[in-house]
Amino acid sequence: MGLVDGYYGPVSDDQADRAVGQALDLGINLFDTADSYGSGEGERRLGHALTGRRDQVFLATKFGLLTEPGSDRVVDGRPGIVRSRAEDSLRRLGTDTIDLFQLHRIDPQVPVEDTVGAMAELVGEGKVRYVGLSEANPEQLRRAMLTHPVVSVQSEYSLFERGVEGGVLAGCVRFGYGLLAFAPLGKGLLTGKLQQVRDFDQGDLRSKLPRFGGEHLRRNQELVAALTASADQLSITTAQLALAWLLSRSPAVVPIPGSTSAAHLAENAAAADLDLPAEVISSIESAITAESVSGDRYPAGWRLPRG
Ligand SMILES: NC(=O)c1ccc[n+]([C@@H]2O[C@H](COP(=O)([O-])OP(=O)(O)OC[C@H]3O[C@@H](n4cnc5c(N)ncnc54)[C@H](OP(=O)(O)O)[C@@H]3O)[C@@H](O)[C@H]2O)c1
Numbered sequence: 001m002g003l004v005d006g007y008y009g010p011v012s013d014d015q016a017d018r019a020v021g022q023a024l025d026l027g028i029n030l031f032d033t034a035d036s037y038g039s040g041e042g043e044r045r046l047g048h049a050l051t052g053r054r055d056q057v058f059l060a061t062k063f064g065l066l067t068e069p070g071s072d073r074v075v076d077g078r079p080g081i082v083r084s085r086a087e088d089s090l091r092r093l094g095t096d097t098i099d100l101f102q103l104h105r106i107d108p109q110v111p112v113e114d115t116v117g118a119m120a121e122l123v124g125e126g127k128v129r130y131v132g133l134s135e136a137n138p139e140q141l142r143r144a145m146l147t148h149p150v151v152s153v154q155s156e157y158s159l160f161e162r163g164v165e166g167g168v169l170a171g172c173v174r175f176g177y178g179l180l181a182f183a184p185l186g187k188g189l190l191t192g193k194l195q196q197v198r199d200f201d202q203g204d205l206r207s208k209l210p211r212f213g214g215e216h217l218r219r220n221q222e223l224v225a226a227l228t229a230s231a232d233q234l235s236i237t238t239a240q241l242a243l244a245w246l247l248s249r250s251p252a253v254v255p256i257p258g259s260t261s262a263a264h265l266a267e268n269a270a271a272a273d274l275d276l277p278a279e280v281i282s283s284i285e286s287a288i289t290a291e292s293v294s295g296d297r298y299p300a301g302w303r304l305p306r307g
Pocket residue numbers: 001002008032033104134135154155181182183184185186187188189191193239240256257258259260261263264265267268
């Protein structure tokens with residue numbers, strides 16, 4: 001997502017190319033994008049950066065979220081649009097097959113079975129290997145599964161966002177599908193590297209998010225300071241501790257951090273080898289609870305359906 005402008009500041013074609021190349025060189029082999037990131041630009045940049053190396057990766061994309069201003073619908077999961085969305089993504093990604101095709105949000109106006117049924121047709125044709133959902137609740141997942149096997153759910157999951165612990169994570173463990181934990185670094189907050197008081201540029205998504213504003217940001221940074229103290233004791237970084245905590249939750253959890261920096265990519269990749277002592281896990285879980293996080297995840301009035 002951060003490979004295009006409008007999320008975490010401006011990114012050039014070259015920067016995006018370099019970041020993907022560096023990630024590949026580190027052995028990172030799962031890439032997640034969406035047709036909505038930069039209205040297709042994210043897929044185009046990722047496809048370009050993977051030229052000649054497509055067979056080294058598991059390529060995931062998403063469809064269904066509408067970003068055009070003024071549109072009545074925020075999500076479009078109508079079965080009739082699924083094929084053309086996939087074909088557009090294939091073209092931009094420069095590939096014949098999408099490894100994981102995900103519905104970005106469940107369309108409240110369309111039964112999830114209908115959308116998943118149309119996605120399943122693409123599996124039969126070889127355009128898609130696996131079907132996934134994003135931000136689905138346990139009931140939506142159960143219904144989708146009756147239509148076609150769903151191999152993964154993508155949901156926001158981090159020390160700062162624990163909603164999946166209400167049922168989605170247990171479902172993933174029980175039925176054996178993966179939980180792709182998005183924004184695993186709390187959109188940068190859980191790295192401890194955001195400045196104390198920071199006015200985000202208007203081109204930065206975080207300028208609109210409650211957790212990053214004024215008093216909320218200050219309180220949240222106090223929570224992160226406790227994480228940094230634990231990380232220092234282990235001689236690892238705050239970001240590595242945040243990722244290792246996620247990996248300790250279950251083998252079903254696959255964090256998908258975003259980065260455009262070679263140093264951050266290497267740091268994040270190294271977190272996969274960490275095994276946290278039980279006392280560290282319980283200490284950070286007492287320091288940061290779902291209730292202690294200050295500010296909502298999205299501003300009031302955002303029309304994104306919630307899982
Ligand atoms: N399904 C959905 O609705 C949904 C929604 C949001 C995101 N996602 C997916 O999840 C992926 C990751 O989420 P995200 O990028 O929003 O959030 P994130 O991974 O929690 O945070 C990304 C931010 O953290 C910074 N960062 C990364 N590693 C760092 C490190 N070691 N030290 C300091 N800063 C670091 C990045 O900046 P640098 O570039 O400087 O490293 C960037 O500003 C996205 O790319 C997207 O594929 C899905």
